[in-house]
Amino acid sequence: MSNTRAVDTESARRYDAIIVGAGFSGLYQLHLLRDRLGLNVRLLEAGDGVGGTWYWNRYPGARCDSESYYYCYTFSDELQDEWHWSERYPDHNEIRRYLNHVADRLELRPNIQLGTKVTAASYDDTENSWHVFTEHGQCFKAQFLITAVGCLSTANIPSIPGLASFAGEHYHTGRWPENGVSFEGKRVGLIGTGSTGIQAAPVIAEQARFLTVLQRTANYSVPARNGPIDQSFRDWVAANREQIRAKARASINGHPFDVPERSALEVSAEEREAAYRAAWERGGLRFRATFKDLLTDRAANETASQFIRERIREIVKDPATAEKLTPRDHLYATKRPPIDTRYFETFNRNNVALVDLKATPIVEIVPQGIRTTEGVIELDMIVFATGFDALTGPLIALNIKGRNGLPLKDAWAHGPRTYLGLQSPGFPNLFTITGPGSPSVLTNMPIAIEQHVEWITECIARMRDRGATRIEPSVTAAERWVQHVNEAAEATLLPMASSSWYLGANVPGKPRVFMPYAGGMAHYKDICNDIASKEYEGFLIN
Secondary structure (H helix, E strand, O other): OHHHHOOOHHHOEEEEEEEEOOOHHHHHHHHHHHHHOOOOEEEEOOOOOOOOHHHHOOOOOOEOOOOOOOOOOOOOHHHHHHOOOOEOOOEHHHHHHHHHHHHHHOOOHHHEEOOOOEEEEEEEOOOOEEEEEEOOOOEEEEEEEEEOOOOOOOEOOOOOOOHHHOOOEEEEHHHOOOOOOOOEOOEEEEEOOOHHHHHHHHHHHHHEOEEEEEEOOOOOOEEOOOOEOOHHHHHHHHHOHHHHHHHHHHOOOOOOOOOOOOOOOOOOHHHHHHHHHHHHHHOOHHHHHOOOOOOOOHHHHHHHHHHHHHHHHHHOOOHHHHHHHOOOOOOOOOOOOOEEOOHHHHOOOOOEEEEEOOOOOEEEEEOOEEEEOOEEEEOOEEEEOOOEOOOOHHHHOOOEEOHHHOEHHHHOOOOOOOEOOOEOOOOOOEEEOOOEOEOHHHOOHHHHHHHHHHHHHHHHHHHHHOOOOOEEEOHHHHHHHHHHHHHHHHOOOHHHOOOOHHHOOOOOOOOOOOOOOOOOHHHHHHHHHHHHHOOOOOEEEO
C-alpha cells in the first residue's frame, strides 16, 4: 500500500459508488445503480476488456460447464431475444463476445475504466467514504464500495522450488496469454486435474509432441456431450423462458433441472443403472440430479461414484493408468464436479503419460523440467492448472482496510466472517457480490449474481429513502451466519472432500473452513428477502 501515501486524496475523484470488476457481477451492478437508482458510479477493471474471470480464462478447452441457455442474464427479455448461443456449452471467446454485447447494449462503457488495477481500499470513518487506490497512483472516493471480483480470479501457483530456473515456458491457466500459446513439437507438463486440467488436457494432447499430466487427486468427470444448438432448441427456450427462469430460481443450485423425488436406494439395481446410463449419455451437470439424495446420503452417493469409476475403467485401456485415474478418496460432486470432452480417452493416446504425485511427488523444478522422486521429466513447457485462491483470495488481494485500519485479511485470519456473504463487521458500506458465506460457486453463477445485485441495489435504495448513510452487520449476526453456513455444509457430504478448494485446501496456510453456503440457492434467497422485510435485521444502519 505504499502508493497510497503518495496520492493526494483531496483531489480524488468522487462517486456515489465504486465497483471493482467488469464481469457478470460488475456489469449488472453498474446497470442497476446507474440506471435504476441514478447514482454516479465508476467501475474499475484490471483487464483491458470486459469479461471478468472470462477475460483472463483463455486456456485451451476453456468453456462454461453450465449450459448456455441458462448461463446468461435473465433480467432482460430483450437481451435474451437478441443473443443466440452457438453451442450447448459456450467457450471463453463466445462468453466474452456476449458480455461485450451486454456492455454495448446497455451503454455501460462510459462508466467503465479498463486497465485499472485496484491495489488498496481503505474506509475513512470521518468522511464515511471509501478511498480506492490503483497501481497507477489514482485515487477514487465513494460512499459505497462493491466488489465484483469473482470467486475464481486469483491464480494459485504452487510454491515449487526451482521454478525460476526452468529454461522453458510456463503459464497458469487463469492468466493465459491473450494471443494464445503454441504446443506444436513441445513436451508439455500439465500440473492439475481439476475442472481446468480436465478441459485443457485433451486439447493440449492433440497439438503437443508429448503431454505429461501430473495428478495430485484423481477426479470424477462426466461427459459434457457438447454440440451446436439448433433452431428448434432455441425456439423451445424462447417458448419456455418464464418456466426456465422460475425453475432455476426455485432450485437448490440455480440450475433449471427437475430432480426426481426418489432416492438412489429406493429403486432396483437395474433401474438405478439405467438412470445413471441415461444421465451419462445426456451428459453435463444434470448427472447430479439423477436422484434426490446424491449429496446428502453417503450410500446413495456411492452408487453414483461407483458407476463413474466403472466408466473410467471401461474407457481407459491400460489398467494401471485407469486405476490411477479412479478417485477413491472422496465421493462424486463433493468437490467441484467437472464435465469433459474425451478427457479419459486422452490417456489412450501414445503421446500422453500420467504421473501420480501422491506416489511420486515433485521434488523441484530444474532447467530441463520437473524432478520427481523417480527422476527428471524433461519438458519444454509447464502449464499450471492449479486453480485459484478461491472466494477469499480475490478480496484479500484488494488490500481492504475497514474501520480503524482493520485489514480484511486480519479480520478473516481464521476464516471469512460475513453476514449472508454480502457484508462483514467493521467494513461499513462494503458489499461483496457472491462472497464467502453465499451460495456462489455451488450455483449457476448468473442466477446467484442477479439475486445478489438486486438485493444490494434494493438495500441502497431503501437506505437513501430513509436518509441512512452507512450499513454493516453486527458481530453477532455475522457469527450466527457463519455457524449456519457450517451447519448447512454438515447437512451435506461436501465437507468430506478434504482436498477441496471449497475448504481452501489447495492453498498452503489457508484456514480450512467450508466457505460457500450449501443450504441451497432458493432457501438462501428466502433468507435474504426475510431479513430485508424485517428492516434488515442483523445489520446496523444509521
